[in-house]
Each structure stands twice: as C-alpha cells, then as structure tokens.
Amino acid sequence: MLANNGHEVTVFVYDKASKDTVIKSDSYRIVRFSPNQTFTKGYLGYSTQISYEYATVIKRYIEKEGAPDIIESQEYLGIAYYLLQFKWLGYEWIKNVPVVITAHSPAFLYLPHNHISTYKYPLFWIGEMERFCLQAADFVISPTQFLLDQINKDISINAPASVLANPFKPAISKEIVPEMGFSEEIVLLGKLSAQKGTFITLKNMEEAWKTRPNITLRLIGDQKIVYHPLGKTMADIVKSRYAQQISTGQLVLDAKIPPTQFIRKIGKAAMVIVPSTIDNLPYVVLEMMAMGKIVLASKQGGQSEIITHGMNGFLFDHEVEGDFIKQVLYIMTLADDQKRQIIENAQQLIHSRYSPTEIYRKKIRLLSQVKERQHLSTVFPLIRSKGEVVNYSGDEEKKGLLSIIITFYNSGEYLDGVLKNLSQVDYKEVEIIIVDDGSTDSDSLRRLAALIPGDTLKIIRHSNRGLAASRNEGARIAKGEFIAFLDADDLVKPDYYSKAISVLKKFRNIQFVGAWTRYFGKSNGIWPTFNPEPPIILYHNTINSAGIVFRRSAYLLSNGNDEQMPVKGLEDYDMIISMISNNMYGVVLPEALFEYRVRYNSMVRGITDYQKQLLTEYIRSKHQIIYSKYGVELLNLISQNGQSFKIDNPSLDYDFADKIPFGGKLAIRAASFVKRNKFLRPIAYKIYRLFN
Template sequence: MKYWLLTTEFPPFYGGGISTYNFYTAKMLTQKGHQVSVFVNDQTVKDIVVSYSGGARIIRFNPVSTNSTAFLGHTTSLSYEFAHIIRKFVEREGKPDVIEAQEYLGIAYYLLQYKYLKYDWCKDIFMLITMHSPAYLYLEYNHVPLFQYPNYWIGEMERFCIQAADIVISPSQYLIDEVRKRAEFSHTNFYVIPNPFEFQIDTQTLEAPAIQEEIVFFGKLSAQKGTFRLLHYFKELWDNGFADSLFLIGGQDIVYHPEGNTMGNIVRKNYKEYVDKGLLRLESQLKPADIINRLARAKIAIVPSTVDNLPYVVMEMMSLGIVVLVSKQGGQSEVVTDSVDGFVFDHDQAGSFSSQLYKILRLNSKQRAAISANAVKRIANAYNLNTIYERKIIVVKAMLERDISKKDFPFIKLSAHQGKRVTVSSKGSLSVVIPYFNMGQYIDETVESLLNSSLHPAEIIIVNDGSTVYESIVKLQQYRSDSRFRVIDITNQGLANARNTGAESAKGEYLAFLDADDKVAPTYYEKAVKVLKEYSNVQFVGAWTQYFEGSNKVWPTFSPEPPLILFHNLVNSSALVYKRSAFLAAGKNDRNMPFQGLEDYESVISLSSKGFSGVVIPETLFYYRVRKNSMIRGVSKVKKQILIDYICSKHRDFYATFATDIYSLVSANGSGTKLDNPSKDLQLNSNIPFNNQLAKELLSFIKRNKHLKHIAYRAYNILNKYSL
C-alpha cells in the first residue's frame, strides 16, 4: 500500500505528541511492508528535501512555492501549500492509496476541497483524518479568543477536515465526544484507535536508579494541560501543611492570552511564596536524551489536563513504572484503570484530587510495585506497534473497499444545509447574462473571455439597461447582428433589475452573470458546472478573484456558510454560477434595496437562508476590473451600513439563528463591513504603527519563529493597552 502522511511535526525538530505519533506510525506501517511518505513543512529548507528514516521517505518542503502568503493568512496558506505539494507528487509519481493528515490547523482543508470539487488528480484518493489536538477545542480551554480572526477560521478548516474525511480516527473516545459537542457531522465514520507507542530504553546511558521521591508534572505549562488547576490544588495542600514539593518540568514559554505573558512568568509571579520556600520548583524543557534519567526520581507523575486527547506522557510514565495520577477530563483516563495500573481523579468532583493523591502516598512498597508492574504491562500489551497496526489496518482496508464517489458536498454547518436540493440534467446548458450600461469600451474583452471558455455558453444575453452614451449604444449593434448573442433593451432601473430580467428570460439550466467590464478564465464555467452536476446539495459555485487594471491583488474567497456569511461577505457574489431554478426561487436581486451596491451579497444570503448552498473553487478563475468610477466605489461607508441594516432586517430570522456567533464575531473583530478575508491575522498588524505591508511581512516571520512568538504577543498587548 502506498501511504502518505501529512503533518506539521516530525522528528528531529519536534518532540511533541503529533511528532511522536507520526514517527511511530511511519515506522509501524513501514515495518509491515507499506510504502510510506511523510510530508512535513519546513522553513529551513530551500525547496524540497527528501531523506529516509527507518525505510519511510521524509519529504520536507518550504511552504512558499505558490506565494499564497500574499493573500492568505499564515495557517490557511500552509494548508494551500500542502495541497499543492501533494499535487506535484501525484502528477510525478501517481496517486497514493491513502492520505492521512492531522486535523490540527486544518492542513488538509484545501486538499479535501479539491477532492470534493472533483479535481482529477485527487478526486478518488481515500482521505483519513487523525484527530490530535483541534485548535478550536484546545484554544477554548486555553482561554484564547475563539471568535477572533484567524482563530475562528482555523477552527472552520479543522471542522471541515473532520466533516469531509472518508474516515476519522481518534486515539480516544473522549476527544470524539468533545468534538461532537461543538459540531454536527454528516457521517458516522469515527473510530477509536489509540496512538502506537514503542518506548526504548538505552541501558548504556541509563543511570543507577535513584530514590523515587518527587511529585512531578511533565509537559508544557498551559491552562489546557491543567497547570492552573494543579497549582490551585497544591496551594490548598501546602496551606494546610503538606510538605512535599511539586516539580513542573517542561516548556514554560506558551503565552497565556488573558494575561499577555508566558506561563512560566505567570506561575513564578503568582506562586512566588511557594517557589521561595522550595515547595514549587520549575525546570526547563528537557532534551529527549535526558528525560528518562531525570524522571527516574519521580514517585508520582501527574497529568491534570482539563481537556486532552491521548497524551504520550502517560504512556511514557507508565512504561517507566512511574505511578500516574491522571484527570478524568481526557483520553489519558482511558489508558489508566483506577487503582490497578494508575489513578484517576475528577476535576468536577470536589476533593477528588487530594483524596487520590493521599491514596497514592499511603501505598506500601508491595502495592506500589504491583501498580508499577501493571502499568508497564498495560502499555507493552495494548499500545505496541503490532497491536495498533492490526486494529488500524482493519479500518483502513474497509475504507478502501467503499464507494466514495456518491456523496454530498461536506458543508461545515450541517444544519444550515439540510434544505433544498436541485438535480439538473447532465446535458444541461449554460446561459450567461451580461448587464450592460454604458460599457462599450470594455464589453469586447468581456465577450472574448466568454468565447474562449472551454464550456461554451448556449446563449449570451446582454441586458442593455437604458445606456445613454452614444458609443456604448452603437457598440451593441455588432452583437445584435450576431446569432450567438441576444440583446434585451430595458429602461434604466439599475443592476438588480437587469440581472433579474436576464435570468428570467434565460433558457439554460445553469446561469452565470458577468458584468460588462469583467472577465472569466477559460476553465471557470466548465469547473463550476461540473460541481453543480455532481452535487444536488450545491446550487451555486464561485471562485477566487484576480483584480486587474487598478489593482493586482487576489481575493481568495470562501464557501459562504453561516455564521461568517452573515458577518461579512466571503464570496465574489457577482461572479457566481448557479442552477438557474435555485436563483429564480431564492436568489433574485432585490430591486427595493435603498441603494445599489450589495444586491448580489443580499442574494447569497437569501439563497443560504432558504437552504440553497454554495461552494468556492480555490483558484483564480474570475477577473475583476478595478475602475475609479465603478459603482461599488460609490457606496460610502454610511450607505454600506444602511444596506447591511436593510439586509439584516429582511433576513432577521436567519440572523437570529446565528445571533450569538455573530455577536461574538463582531466583538472580537469589529465591524464586518471592513472585512473580506477570515484567514488574516488582522489584530496584530493593525496595531503596528508603520507600513501595513511591512507589518504583515514582519509578523509572518515572527509567527514562524518560536523564540520570537511570545515577544510578539506581549508587544501586541502593550500596543492594545495604549491604543484604548
């Protein structure tokens, strides 16, 4: 089997849970004779570097080949780069049997988008998503603003990956339950298969056993890992005479956002009294080679996470025979059988922690030895590579036998897309409507792009909205005499009326609007109609937009799902391709809006409110001319706000359904009238007091540098403080 793994972490640069998982999974599959390739982003390589580890091919790539960081936020750009490196290798080597990716940061988002949009190079590849640490769940427990961009959008990408996967594997049932509380999923293909583990001890470097006397927490300090809860428990114990010290061993540089400071600094400040007394001891992160010898002095290892998947630290501690005390709030409690091979406490039960801690401390040497032996045996038998492989291969083989061609498009917000379905003929034709008002100098370019389309429109309808300029009136004569075109003359009533008139007179099953100064790429309509034919639950399709003439920027649009489409426009709504019956039923432009300018945006909201759903092709297939005197430039901030008020009032029931989310989005990001890209980190660069583009480039560099990241967040909080 040709098996590809996508990950943001792989040794030797990373030693966390995701890195460890991928290392053991690659080793496990390679040992069983599978051809394993691991794709990992790496800023330190120039382009692509290939190496081998235990028979697995490791492909490190610098995620800058598409220049997507020019128009996408860092994390979203990373997903886009993953899709394109996979495409490059598929075209070079052929398709793999399976691609597995982490859900964390949504790195498979664009790959899955291309798959469901039926791109030939990936449409029939089986996709497996393994859940590790979804940011939208972990950020919640780390008290990071979930609705602030780009955090919310990263969560949307992660949710889509889980929704769109052919199967989802989670190392714990706990994580599946937590994820399902926060999102609906259209499939039930969730499987619990623990992470593989193989702990090898180098006896040559192992020091003589020390007396086990320390209570340790081993791991990164964070709210999600239970640091604050654990210190609260120990403060109560110490204040009541408890004499044992607590050792916090691990990374201390994670930023705790509510305080704008690193966890290490916060702990030292808030618990200075206990640090000074030697009751609380903080030690820096250990090198992998030093872990075993350092932890040999531990008599208890505590894993107090407030939410967690299946932390490798539990397996590592148990395999060393260290008695563990773990919280119920995570997959770690699925590894431990209470009072048999470890101990479990419950954060939600008062006194549970101290009760279990004292229970461990009262163990005699025989009882401790028995629990240690049981722990070693449990890890060795249940989590070794052979055992996990046998469980995983059954699920993977069953997946490969399924027909994955007959599916709905996997929308993120399932409940918002349970509405209308429109089935169209496989031979349906396309009508293109060109609203026209004094655009004689541009229309030839527009028409030329249509005539160069790989899918030729069955009809091109030019709706002359009462043009008044002589040259523009004369220009229409050449199209009136050409049988490929139909010109409809109406009195000037505005763009909304012109679009509706063209749609009502069109005969095709598919419908597209094209303003008389814009253009389309040759393959746009072919790709859009292909999607519309494929899915009865998709009624309109958009694409990324390339500006030209007055700008060279790219607008990377996004599928218009609530609540985001209600917060701000995600899609170039003047460039969509529709199932015409859906547009006529729910998308006709509102002629009664107080001003022109947002009719097409309101149309998308109207369609969505009635269950007609749309998707976006992540490719620049539409070209928007930026003119100084264009209609949209005449929409002032005041007019735009009035139009938004009108839209909200008209669709008040739809907005009410998502009112809580919309309120949180506005609170976190400000007015949606200023936004069109949820992937960007607007909070940081907007607070840096120099050139905006330079700020973006600087922040992009900082985010990629772990040593500078915490400095950046501290600077951000200082700037915020003084800007109020």
C-alpha cells in the same frame, strides 16, 4: 510502524528553513518542503497558506509518481483543508484518493481551555478549516472515544469514524528500568498552560501545602507559552504568583527535558500527574506508565481510557471538589508492594494494548476497508448543514445549457473584450444574454447595435432600473439550467465555467459555485474566497458574489436580486444570504478563475462606509430568522473583530495588524511576516508587553 510492515510511506513536513529535501530510508522517506512555493502568503493567513502549500506539494508528487493508495493527515490547524477541497471539487489529481483524518487536538476545542477566544480571526477560520477536515474525510480515526465525543458535541461528523489509539514504543525497555525510590515529590510533566492544568493544579496545591508543607511540586516543560488574557508567559505568571513557594522549594520550575533524562530527573518522584482540562491521548501518560511511574490523571480526557483507577494508575475529577488532593494523599499512603503491583499492571498494559504490532493489526484492517470503499457521494460535506436539494418545475430549461448574463450600462469600451473573453471559455453549451440597463452613451449604443442576435446571443433593453433588475430580467428569460452573471468590464478564465458546472452536476446540495478573484485595471492582487457558510457568511462576504455560477432554478426560488434595497450596492451579497436562508449552499473553486476590473468610478468604490452600514442593517433585518439562529456567534465575531464591512478575509490576523504603527494592507502583510519568522516572534512579544 507502517514502514516496518513493508509499506512504502512518504511523510510531508513543511520546513521554513528547507528548500525541498528528501530523506530516504528503505521503506519510507521524509519530504521537507519550503512553505513558500505558491506565493499565496501575500493573501492567505499563515495556517491557511500552509494548508494550500501542502496540497500543492502533494499534487506535484502525485502528478510525477502517481496517486498513493491512501493519504492520512491530522485535522489540527486544518492542514488538509485544501487537499480535501480539491478532492471534493473534482480535481483529477486527487479526486479518487481516499483521505483519512486522524484526530489530534482541534484548536476549536482546545483554545477555550487556554482561555483564548475562538472568535478572533484567524482563529475562528482555523477552527472552520478543522471542522471541514473532519466532515470531508473518507474516514476519521480518533485515538480516544473522549475526543470523538467532544468533536460530536460541536459538529455532527458526517464521515464514518472509529476509535484507534496511536502506537507507542517505550523509549526505555521495562527490563532496564531501575528500581525507584518514593518521595513526597509530585511531577507535572508537560508544557505550562491552562489546558494542561497548570493553574488549577497550583490552586489545589495551595490547599495541600497547608497540611503537607513538605510536598514538592516540580513543573517540567516548556515555560514560554503565552497566556493570552494577561499577555505574559506562563513562567512569568507562575514565578510572580508563587515566588514564596519557589523560594522555600515547595515549587520547582524546570525546562523541558528529552525522554533520555526522565529517569534521572523524576526517577524518585512519588507520582507524575496529568491534570489536563481536556486532552486526547497524552503520550506522557503512556511514557510514565511504561517507565514505571505511578500516574495520577484527570478524568477530563482520553487518559481516562488508558488508566483503570486503582489498578494501573489513578484518576481524579476536576468537577469534584477536593478530589485531586484526596487522590494525592492516598497514593502517598500506599505500601511499597501496592505501588509495585500498580506499576507492573501499568507496564503490562502499555506493552500489550499500545504496541505497534497490535495497533498495526487494527489499523491496516481499517485502512483496507477505506481503500475498498467507492466514493460516490452526491452530497458535498458542509460543516453544519446538509444543504437543500432543489426540485424546481418552473420554466422550461435546457439541461446542461449555461446562460451567461452580461449586465451592461454605458460599458461600450469593454464590450468587445468581454465577448472575446467568453469566446475562449472551454464550456461550449452557452448562450449569452446582454441586458442593457438604459444606456445613454452613444458609443455604447453603437457597439450594441452592431451585434447580431441569434440562438446563442440575446440583447435585452429596458429603462435604467439598476443592477439587480438587470440580473433578474436576464435570469427570467434565460433558457439554461445554469446561469452566470458577468459585469461587462469583468473577465473569466477559460475553464471557470466548466469546473463550476462540473461541481453543480455532481452535488445535489450545491446551488452555486464561485472562485478566487484576481484584480486588474487600477489595482492588482488576489482575493481568496471561501465556501460561504454560517456564521462567517452572515458576518461578511466570503465569495465573489458578482461573478458566480448558479443553478438557475435555485436562483429563481430565492427570488433573485433584491430590487428594493435602500441604496445601490451589496445586492449580490444579499442574494447569497437569501440562498443560505433557504438552505441553498455554494462552494468556491480555490484558484483565481474570476477577474474583476477595478475602476475609480465603479459603483462599489462609490459606496460610503455609512451606506455599507445601512445596507448591512437592511440585510440583517430582512433575514432575521437565520441571523437569529446564529446570533451569539455573530455577536462574538463582531465583538472580537469589529465591523463587518472592513473585513473580507477570515484567514488574516487583523488584530495584530492593528497594533502595527502603519495601517492598511501593508500592516497585514507585516503582521503575517512577523508570525512566520521564529526570530521576530519573541521580539514582537516583548514589544507587545511594553505597550499592553
């Protein structure tokens, strides 16, 4: 549609079988790219990795060719999540490009209608990515008011939004649609699933067959969808439950067919039914109305905005008992001239309201408005909260100054390394504060004594009081507007602090910034962290809380690290919960800018599972108000995914990994590999059926 009106259009499509191919036409091109270019599949779940790959490929094209006028994406599975994260976090290549989200079918709305728990990882996280896309868009287009209303029941969308249908061009011209007869056959055209109304329709037909046994129900569509509560395909379930009706011919199951076969397969059907329990703008309604079929659709979806009951089709209400059968029987009593009038009305509607010409006229006006809007927001788009704007008038702070607080205890062997590392950071307004927590090691004391304090280096010593006390002491004496904690054995990338402070300066509702973590020393790998928002952050940590950059005033207002925890450990995680409890939010830079040294004798590795449970109980009891607010969500997350201290990455499929005969991270990688491979997925399903 856009290309036909003179616009240059590039469509990006991930293709696991492709090694970056470009299909060009006069005014559009299709870029098929391999979703394995960044090596993030080693630590990101499948859908999350796909989102990161989209952002990476688009970045490469923008840097090569320049920025487009507009980027448009769907919200489904969060494919624009990282694109929007990079945009809002101020990355140069994308920060000034308007991003429009056209709502499609959010998993967080649709999965419950397929009787799938949205709290199981990674599904809950995918829902959070979708929600962020809707919140962070410059503009949201919804094909129907129904979908927009359903989304707003879940979250209140921050972005401006408008209803605009997708364009539709009939595959068959209404002038060549043949004259069609009428029978007692009903066709349900679409994949077999609970959401598409398969189960509820069959239940209704059981009643209809009691009085009208000659009615035939033909199901045409993909039969391989797995119904998760039973772990079986929809075809297996339907064939088992309705074997008798299949044998008598009352029920017919046909595989999915292309549009070119519609006339041959369903030309003489009395009606096509669309009994979805939720839907956006189902194209089958547009296709069938344009083709000259009478359509009976549920009111539970955007299809109710297409059909005017009795005028160009028919509607029934799932919530009204017997309404489906009532409408089916009524349609079958219509005279031929009544049917033909309804068909004519339907075809006229589709060819006028949904034509590419009409939709283009409306869409280009919307896109022009989006392009003209200057993005000047100083409020970062959080999913469920606006976040607090901190106005603190405490100790005198030097605006723009970063105070880096190094917590030090017998860490002499790492001191030269961390100071050299900090000398390379590209943010220059820095003071370094070393807080010695009562070191006893002679080498450590000697190295500290060799340092010369001054305006940009302070050394504080106190008796051994623990990590929390050292951080708090450093924060109290710091003069910077911003503070960053750094253990003496950890490191940062040169641009970490400058990028973090840029975010803090821009957004009044953001009080701390973290980044992905790269492990080194006795281990390697990357921990991809995520914006710490409830309910996930209340379930487990999602940010490199030991090495983030704070707005100092917000840290002090939240009372700093807890020095009274029952055992040492998780002080930094508790700090994050304290800030969230006070409506002070943070974000994550989606790149590995923080480097965490893994040591066998580190404090974190010494914490037992029992101690982690004890600390988790302490944190939840301490912050009862916010935990109570999200109590139901947290109970569901724990029920579906297990104990929180065993989870640190919501994008991974821990449940699938648990079913692999070997455990640990290798199982998670194996699970990820199977889910990415279209040949292994059906084999895995058969194995699953054997053991479940």
